Structure formats: structure tokens, C-alpha cells
Amino acid sequence: MKVMIKMKLIISKTKEELGKASAKHAATLINNAISEKGSARILLSTGASQFPFFEEFVKQDVDWSKVEMFHLDEYVGISEQHPASFKRYLLDRFVNIVNPKSAHLIDGQKNTDETIAELSALLAESPIDVGLIGIGENAHIAFNDPPADFEDPRAYKIVTLDERCLKQQIGEGWFKSVEETYKQAISMTCSQIMKCRSIISVVPYAVKADAVYKTLTCDLSNEVPATLLKEHADFTLYCDADSASLLTDEIIAKGKT
Numbered sequence: 700m701k702v703m704i705k706m707k708l709i710i711s712k713t714k715e716e717l718g719k720a721s722a723k724h725a726a727t728l729i730n731n732a733i734s735e736k737g738s739a740r741i742l743l744s745t746g747a748s749q750f751p752f753f754e755e756f757v758k759q760d761v762d763w764s765k766v767e768m769f770h771l772d773e774y775v776g777i778s779e780q781h782p783a784s785f786k787r788y789l790l791d792r793f794v795n796i797v798n799p800k801s802a803h804l805i806d807g808q809k810n811t812d813e814t815i816a817e818l819s820a821l822l823a824e825s826p827i828d829v830g831l832i833g834i835g836e837n838a839h840i841a842f843n844d845p846p847a848d849f850e851d852p853r854a855y856k857i858v859t860l861d862e863r864c865l866k867q868q869i870g871e872g873w874f875k876s877v878e879e880t881y882k883q884a885i886s887m888t889c890s891q892i893m894k895c896r897s898i899i900s901v902v903p904y905a906v907k908a909d910a911v912y913k914t915l916t917c918d919l920s921n922e923v924p925a926t927l928l929k930e931h932a933d934f935t936l937y938c939d940a941d942s943a944s945l946l947t948d949e950i951i952a953k954g955k956t
Contacts, residue, residue, distance in 0.1 A: 707935040708954030710945035714903040718751030726759035733830040744833035745785040747871040763797040771841040773805035783873035819854040830895030842886035847924035907940040912945040
């Protein structure tokens, strides 16, 4: 049976409007899942591009005691005390604010094989209802840099980050130089991301304009990993005026259908 693809493109004038709209959408999906089955599972992105989303997300009217959280990736070897730790990011901006039912955070300093096995077993218990999947400057999803492996059947794996990805981390202020960066990470695979029931991508800022343009104009390609999201049955891409600045009226009209 052919899956009916339902992609939506939503462009806000500002990052603040984007944050409010995407957070409200995510909350609606979470509340629908709670109404349907008594609980919800969510998957969260991190990084500077997600700041507007998290500022509004924690304000939403959600029974967080019924929400179970996973996240996409973490650097191998990093301490949660490091400013660039995604575990620290989520503790500060989400977990310690809303106190969800559970938060399955990736510990970069634990044994990687054990960590992957534990998270994979938890993910296999039930589908993720809502996945917040950011898109990198090189169009990566999670830390699946191009050329991404779309077929890897595992839930998480160890990846080596490419140069453009490392430079993005420096540009966002997490590290001062390439020498300071962590070169490997535990990352959710593309195939696992696509198992989410709904996917929302929050992609503001001019530095993401090229990635947004390629995501919307390129055919499915592992050189532009985010093109895979267009194959999902319920995918919504949120942009602000800056990240959508390279899109023509024709591209926008096609994305909104």
C-alpha cells in the first residue's frame, strides 16, 4: 500500500512567531497521544536553532507527568557539565522545568555500547509520537552527516562528524575551535527517526537557508539527508523569514500543498 505523504511548510515572519507556532503544534500532538492512549513519547532536538521552540514549549498546557522523552544525539566522551553537552542542554531547557514522566538522556561518558543497547531496548517498547527533528547547516538530521545511511536498521550508532558539522558547532558558540570539538557522537539513525508518528522540524536563521532550500528542492538524496523527511507521512517544516529567504513563491506554494 502506498503511503500518502503529507508535508506542510509553515513560514513565520520572526523566530519568536516560529517558536510559538511550532510549540503549540507539538503540544497538540502530544495531548492527542495522551488522550488516545494515556501517555506520549517524544523525541527532542538540541542546538541554537531550537532555542525559540523550547522557550515556548515549556509553557504549553501539557500533562508532562504522562510524557516520556528521548533525544537525538550526544558527543562521545563529553561531560554533562560541559556547555556543549546536549544532555545538559535538555536538563536546563526542558527536563528540570517541566519534570516529565521520564527522560532517557544520552550520557556521553558512559560505555557507548551499553548506552546504545539500553536506549534501543527502550525505543523498541513503543513508537515515538512526536519527533522534533532539527536540520543542520549541511542538511544533516541528528548527526547523520552527508552522505547519510538511510538504511541502517539500528536505533542509535556511533558517527564521526564531518568538517562542516564541526564548524556549525563553533559558529553556534559551543566550542572556540575545531581542536576543542568532540569528533564522534552517539546519533539516532535515519531509519529510527522515520519511525516517529509525526515529525516537526524547527529551522530558523539565515545560516539554515541553504539547507532549507536544498531540502525542499532536491529529490531524495543521502547527500542532503533532510530530504528523507519529505518521505514521512506527517512532516511539518517550520521556517522563519531568514531561513526561507532563498525560497521562491513556486517552492513555497508547492511546500504548502
